[in-house]
Amino acid sequence: MTKARENSDYTGLQAEIVAGDTAARAGRKNLILNGSMQISQRGDYTSASTISNGNYYLDRIMSYAGNVTGTIQDMGGSIKHVSTLSATGYLGAEQRIEDYARLSGKTITISADVRSNSTDTRIQIYDSAYRYGDNAHSGGGGWEKLTQTFTVSTSLTRLWIQLWISGSSTLNTAIASGDYVEFKNLQVEEGSVATDFEHRSYGEELA
Numbered sequence: 001m002t003k004a005r006e007n008s009d010y011t012g013l014q015a016e017i018v019a020g021d022t023a024a025r026a027g028r029k030n031l032i033l034n035g036s037m038q039i040s041q042r043g044d045y046t047s048a049s050t051i052s053n054g055n056y057y058l059d060r061i062m063s064y065a066g067n068v069t070g071t072i073q074d075m076g077g078s079i080k081h082v083s084t085l086s087a088t089g090y091l092g093a094e095q096r097i098e099d100y101a102r103l104s105g106k107t108i109t110i111s112a113d114v115r116s117n118s119t120d121t122r123i124q125i126y127d128s129a130y131r132y133g134d135n136a137h138s139g140g141g142g143w144e145k146l147t148q149t150f151t152v153s154t155s156l157t158r159l160w161i162q163l164w165i166s167g168s169s170t171l172n173t174a175i176a177s178g179d180y181v182e183f184k185n186l187q188v189e190e191g192s193v194a195t196d197f198e199h200r201s202y203g204e205e206l207a
Contacts, residue, residue, distance in 0.1 A: 030198040031108075032095055032161065034060045035186040037079050039205050045074040048082065064164060066090040066173050078113075078184035081164070086177045092121075092164020097188070100159035103152045110161055111147040111194035115182040120173045123148040127156035132169055137181075147194040158174045161188055163166075 009126070039059040043049075048071035051063050058079055063072050067089030073080045081091050097103070110123050110133075119139035121147055125131045133148035152159065165181050167173040185197040 002183055006139065012187070014073055016141060021056050026191040027197070028198060028200070029187075029189045030200075031097055032060075032186050032190040035197070036205070037074070037077055037103055037200065038087065038202050039185055040049070040074060045072060045079075046076075048073040051081065052079060057126070060095050061093050062091045062095070062114045064090060067172060075182060078115075078182050080180055080182035080203075083165075083175045083177055083178040086175065088155055088172045088174055090164050091179070092166070092181050093158050094126075094162040094164070094185075095186070097159040097161065098184075100152075100156060103159060103190070105154040106190055107145060107151050107192050108190055109149045109150060109192055109194050110186075110188050111145060111197075112163055112183045112186040113197075114145050114146045115141065115143050116164070116180060117141050118175070118181065120165050120167065120175075121181045122146070122164075122166065122168070124162040124166065125150050125152075126158060126160040126162065127153040129153075130171060132167070136168070145194070149192050161186070183201065 003029055037058055051065040051070045051072050053065050056062050057072050068083050068087045069085040070081055070091050072082045083091050103117040114137050116137040117139055119136055121137035135146055135148050150174055163183050165175055187197050
């Protein structure tokens with residue numbers, strides 16, 4: 001290795017260390033834990049598994065098949081929920097923000113890369129009541145970045161981030177067997193703009 005190359009590598013490593021240290025000191029912007037779907041300590045779920053409504057599968061990700069039946073599958077960096085029953089209900093997942101009180105009255109933006117065959121796939125929150133996002137997936141089956149901005153209630157009693165197939169003004173909608181929602185890179189941040197997804201190391205997410 002030449003001295004110039006060695007110096008270049010050292011400089012690059014220094015820059016990475018400084019960037020990591022700065023991020024750690026400033027605090028992470030993404031309020032979601034395991035938003036990259038890396039951590040799954042309960043099982044690998046690489047084969048489709050039947051959803052037990054309200055259970056955790058991947059760490060911090062609670063899955064729902066409300067009034068329908070469905071499966072969850074870890075696709076390697078994304079999770080996929082598929083309905084196995086035609087009925088009126090909802091299907092998908094949520095994460096419950098633990099330190100929700102500090103977000104009272106603040107503007108937050110939720111974003112995720114989403115693939116679905118349902119035009120009722122959307123982002124929602126539940127703070128003091130259900131709040132329905134109006135930015136739904138096209139239903140064309142391709143990856144689309146969904147974003148939704150909310151002002152959090154000042155009387156919130158919880159803050160649950162939800163990404164699922166559901167109605168536009170009520171929780172339930174018509175779901176057909178085979179309808180699915182798959183998502184990755186789930187992020188929640190303060191402000192009204194969805195910025196690039198914040199990648200964190202496996203070790204940091206596990207901690």
